[in-house]
Amino acid sequence: MYVVLGGGIGGLSAVHYLKKSTWKHVKLIEASNRLGGWIQTTRTPRGFIFEHGPRTVRPKGVAGENTLALIEDLGLVSRVVPITHNHPAAQNRFIYVNKALYALPSSNICSVFVTQPPFTKPLISALFHDLKAPKKLLKDDSVYDFVERRLGKEIAEYAVCPLVCGICAGDAKEITVKFLMKSLFEAEQAHGSIVKGILMNAIKRKSNSPFRTKCELFKTAVKEKWNVWSLDGGLELLPETLTSSIKNQQADVLLSSPCEEIVFQTGKASLKVRGNVFECDHVISSLPAKQLALLIAKQHPELGEELSSIPTVTVAVVNLQFEGRLLRQDAFGLLVPPSEDLPILGIVFDTCCFPKGDNTVLTVMMGGRWFEKFFGEDPTPDTLLNIAVHHVRSILHISSAPEAHNVSLLNNCIPQYVVGHHERIERIKTYVNNHNLPLSLVGASYDGVGINDVILSARTAVESLIKDIQT
Ligand SMILES: Cc1cc2nc3c(=O)[nH]c(=O)nc-3n(C[C@H](O)[C@H](O)[C@H](O)COP(=O)(O)OP(=O)(O)OC[C@H]3O[C@@H](n4cnc5c(N)ncnc54)[C@H](O)[C@@H]3O)c2cc1C
Structure with a gap:
């Protein structure tokens, strides 16, 4: 057995x-x-979906294909809700810096040539930084130190720190570069530069034979350029x-x-x-x-x-439902860099991905690597709710009270690499x-x-x- x-x-x-x-x-x-x-969905009596843990899945690579094959095996294809690459939730992400919201640069190539606050230089300048910065031979490094060395401090602070918070609720100064940027780190170690590494990888990829898959759903995801997907009724x-x-x-x-x-x-x-x-x-x-x-x-x-x-970190997740469409802009949501020293990691705009009539559903993620600093050992659900509502009010200017909510305290929920x-x-x-x-x-x-x-x-x-x- x-x-x-x-x-x-x-x-x-x-x-x-x-x-x-x-x-x-x-x-x-x-x-x-x-x-x-950790996969848990509350379906409210009025039909709102409150995800306590994960909410979307990426359809990329071998692992993404494998999950879609499982979805096919289980007969769940008709329940898949994809978000395609041109959807506002795939295009727009904000960071909250110095009490203001800024759009993170999109994948549009033109955006790298313009200065987009809070960055003080166009992103293209980071590439020159990379070409000039000396290579440092290392077995491993933190993702923060690596990005600061190769692309500069602003990219490390405003792009990588919030990204790490969004993915594992962790501190980019502790998380290994191999977690998010293994191939770029290897490129630095082999070629002395990220830019050179990207070029080498592109050449290698071109020379590889085309990827073949038997999974029809994965083929659809590739053809329709899905960014992420979820399931109708919750994950x-x-x-x-x-x-x-x-x-x-x-x-x-x-x-x-x-x-x-x-x-x-x-x-x-x-x-x-x-x-x-x-x-x-x-x-x-x-x-x-x-x-x-x-x-x-x-x-x-x-x-x-x-x-x-x-190690692991604890995250508090607060789901909120408001009457009316209250968001000024459609986006996946916003992330807060740790340098802002706020108790929240980010806010997901659920009803941008999955609209639900004339309503707004948000999820506030809180704590992570800084959980104990902000909330101590055993915060009450009311404390967590009040802090979440306060930040929704101050960041998104939503002053009405939520019609429904759910507070989940997820102890030691995300391992830290x-x-x-x-x-x-x-x-x-x-x-x-x-x-x-x-x-x-x-x-x-x-x-x-x-x-x-x-x-x-x-x-x-x-x-x-x-x-x-x-x-
Ligand atoms: C807030 C949050 C948001 C996330 N968002 C995303 C997302 O959007 N997309 C994504 O892809 N991933 C996301 N993730 C990650 C994803 O949820 C996890 O990778 C996944 O759920 C982990 O599954 P698991 O089976 O490894 O572990 P778990 O879900 O932790 O399952 C382990 C099980 O073991 C049981 N157990 C523990 N001790 C014992 C014991 N002694 N005996 C028997 N059973 C025991 C536990 O009760 C539990 O049921 C998120 C995670 C969190 C916490």
Whole structure:
């Protein structure tokens, strides 16, 4: 029997791929009383969608294609709502600097030649900076230091810091450059410049054979130039549909069953769940690394130490619904650079992506790397709501009270890929291999924090397991 630990999107996908490969005995063990992990949607009585966690998925690359193939497999194609590249939500993003909103430069090539505040020079000047700046030979670097060195301080402050807040609620001064800009970092290390690296990559890409895919939905996404997509009824429809599908295929699902300890023996593992111990042939863990560390540290302290060293941050998410169309401009939303020293990370304009009559739905993201500094250890939902409403008022000039709201406190919800992360993951994988542990690692702690990465990590883990058994 195989056990999958954790019923977030990583664990559910792992069970799905095991079942697809006709694996018979699969048990999914989930600590809480629901499946889906951080993917959670509240559908209000009046039909508004409040996403507590993720809201959109990118259709790009192998991982993006893999998720769309899963959507096809699950029969969810008719529920996909794409945002194409020319939609205002794909074109417009704001940053909030010195009490004013500024549009971030668009992908339009002309925009790099003009000075767009808060930048004091046209973006093209950053490219000259890159060509002149000396190369620094490094194993790793923070994304902030890398961008400041190659493109200048303003790009690091106003473009990269807010981007990192938007993606992982983290501090660009701590997050590894390999998380967001691996190929650009490699370009600097190999060629001494980002510009040269981009040119080399473009040449390489041209010489590669064209990418072929069997996934019709991915072909549509490429043809129609989707920027992101979501699901009609909210993203939780994905884990809900996966749950029905794996239950139909007789997967054994245990809810409210936190795993308390794992002890590995040769080719086997014993799991303690709610005081009972049972054996299995292999464990696929989709738990956050810190949680897994607690379960294995007694037997494998060195591995436990590595796993528990992957930091996480806490985010508060406040969804607000207002009557009327109150936004002055359509956009995906706004981001706040950490240098503004505000408790909010950004505001998503949900009804720009997915309009809902004469209403405005916003999501305020708060805290992240700076959660404790602004909110202490245990803020009340009312405190979080008041701070969110206050900033919506001061930044977006929306003075009416929200008609409906939801406050979610997501403790330790986003792993932080700090400088040295990739080397740590290599050490973790080597430890598991060298000790022949019947353990596969899946989920957001290791090889990517987005939904696509997590689903792909589940597929890769299952495929390599099945391959090992067949050889
Ligand atoms: C606020 C927010 C916004 C996001 N926005 C986006 C977005 O727009 N697009 C995108 O692509 N990604 C986004 N993400 C990231 C995405 O949500 C995650 O990558 C993904 O949900 C992680 O899934 P997972 O299965 O790895 O982990 P989780 O969802 O954390 O699932 C792990 C599961 O393990 C269970 N568990 C823990 N301990 C135990 C135990 N001892 N025994 C048994 N079970 C246990 C937990 O209860 C949980 O259900 C966002 C994340 C957050 C928090």
